[in-house]
Amino acid sequence: MSENLNIFVGLAMGLNLVALGSSRLTSVIRAAAVQGVLLGVLPLLMEEFHWMILVVAVLTMLVKGGLIPSLLNRAVKSANIDRDLIPLVGYVPSLLLGATGTLAAVAVAQRLPLLPAHAHTLLVPGALASVFTGLVLLIGRVKAITQVCGYLILENGIYLFGLLLLHSTPLIVEGGILLDLTVAVFIIGIIVDRIRTEFDTLDTHKLNMLRE
Amino acid sequence: MTCLIETLLRLAAWLVVAPLLPGIINKVKAWVAGRKGPPVLQLYYDLARLWRKGVVQSTLASPGFIAGPVVGWIALLAAALLLPLGRHAVAPSFQGDVILLVYLLAVARFATAWAALETGSAFEGMGAAREVSFAVLAEAAVITAVLALAVQSDSLSLPAMLAPAGGTGALLLAAGLFIVLLAENCRVPFDDPNTHLELTMIHEVMVLDHSGPPLALILHGAAIKLLLFSVLLVEAVLPVGDLPALAGTGALVAGVLVVMVGVGLTESLLARAAFRQVPLMLTTAFLLCLFALLVAWRGAASPLPERPPPTVRLPGETTS
Numbered sequence: 001m002s003e004n005l006n007i008f009v010g011l012a013m014g015l016n017l018v019a020l021g022s023s024r025l026t027s028v029i030r031a032a033a034v035q036g037v038l039l040g041v042l043p044l045l046m047e048e049f050h051w052m053i054l055v056v057a058v059l060t061m062l063v064k065g066g067l068i069p070s071l072l073n074r075a076v077k078s079a080n081i082d083r084d085l086i087p088l089v090g091y092v093p094s095l096l097l098g099a100t101g102t103l104a105a106v107a108v109a110q111r112l113p114l115l116p117a118h119a120h121t122l123l124v125p126g127a128l129a130s131v132f133t134g135l136v137l138l139i140g141r142v143k144a145i146t147q148v149c150g151y152l153i154l155e156n157g158i159y160l161f162g163l164l165l166l167h168s169t170p171l172i173v174e175g176g177i178l179l180d181l182t183v184a185v186f187i188i189g190i191i192v193d194r195i196r197t198e199f200d201t202l203d204t205h206k207l208n209m210l211r212e
Numbered sequence: 213m214t215c216l217i218e219t220l221l222r223l224a225a226w227l228v229v230a231p232l233l234p235g236i237i238n239k240v241k242a243w244v245a246g247r248k249g250p251p252v253l254q255l256y257y258d259l260a261r262l263w264r265k266g267v268v269q270s271t272l273a274s275p276g277f278i279a280g281p282v283v284g285w286i287a288l289l290a291a292a293l294l295l296p297l298g299r300h301a302v303a304p305s306f307q308g309d310v311i312l313l314v315y316l317l318a319v320a321r322f323a324t325a326w327a328a329l330e331t332g333s334a335f336e337g338m339g340a341a342r343e344v345s346f347a348v349l350a351e352a353a354v355i356t357a358v359l360a361l362a363v364q365s366d367s368l369s370l371p372a373m374l375a376p377a378g379g380t381g382a383l384l385l386a387a388g389l390f391i392v393l394l395a396e397n398c399r400v401p402f403d404d405p406n407t408h409l410e411l412t413m414i415h416e417v418m419v420l421d422h423s424g425p426p427l428a429l430i431l432h433g434a435a436i437k438l439l440l441f442s443v444l445l446v447e448a449v450l451p452v453g454d455l456p457a458l459a460g461t462g463a464l465v466a467g468v469l470v471v472m473v474g475v476g477l478t479e480s481l482l483a484r485a486a487f488r489q490v491p492l493m494l495t496t497a498f499l500l501c502l503f504a505l506l507v508a509w510r511g512a513a514s515p516l517p518e519r520p521p522p523t524v525r526l527p528g529e530t531t532s
Binding site: 014017021023091092095096099102103106 | 489492495506510
């Protein structure tokens, strides 16, 4: 069971690096979406079967793999964004940063006082690595949509952490988080449109000057 | 005595089989494109033709112009001899021969670049500069892959390292080594072996001024290098050394064929990447090998992680 779990989390960690290394907006969105779907499967692997878990897992997969990416893609299309990214931190440096972060996450997680049930899974390293990747994407990319993707990957990391507490958190909390996330992406889609009509670009660096 | 005969036989196998591989790749490419394509044995004809031709040499060039291809060819052949071919054909192996393998490949590269610079042409200097700068990244990936194999098998001699299967990290290692194979042998996403546009060539630029037998040596050396990398890739993934002799050889041949078809399909389906993307792809290969190393290292630290007993009680269960 923990073998399967580790494969899924390992794939998610690989997708972190794909998101860091890809130069196309759509592939970053796709990486975040596939990662969300992979992580949605995890509760089914960790627990004995329960209909509530199934509902939450399916909802997670639908929202993270279907709804949010389609919203983002629509925003990309309607705002007529240039699909090439302009990185602040280049692809190779950010890939190397991400890899260093992943290795550090694995090393740090071995020293943390974890429960024996979690000590040999990749849950904690995966969570730390995803959070780190999300931060690198948020800091290192210029466009608003990529920053949303960074935020989604960061949320995936926090979700992985949340899986450690699957026993004690009511699943309704997960559902609430999903709802929040969707609303956030909705709002960002609107903001993106507003930014474009106001500034004619999505470069967030143009947003640091106050205007009358 | 039998050892000597066996080594000679393996030498002959490397010499004879190597020029077959580019032919297979070209056949696959032709098949995908719906053409008939050149015959599989085309490189043999080319080599025979080149061998009969004379050498045109620039008055500027020193004897290094001829010595470069010879040194490169011998280094590649020596590197190939170090690789085991299946179970019984174990090479003159010793502890640390894998380091010799890496350095022989570097010597071959140095010799090619040296011969390219001998012509005094700025054009060939450009090719040499490209080749060497991409090699820095590709070698990092190769060394990491070798390190992963060494950690996994706890040995530094090639037959022991390549005998067991790649374990959990085999997939990562295979992907990384495949990218390195494409880069080192100037295949499509990195370099186009068919093009003669000066702006896009890497390897081809360096050998433009060579002719006759030295060019034949360069082409044959390139074929040996291709075979070497594909054998390394197959043996790093499949437990060829653990199988019985016949099955091992069969698996090796089948594996190399699969790799060649993979290269042909990659060339047919992918466009050549822009130069600025090459470092990114090679870094990807390096990272794939690095994560294979991580998997091997973790696997070695705790052979089969002691899994938690399924009936462990978590604190959350008792309170809720």
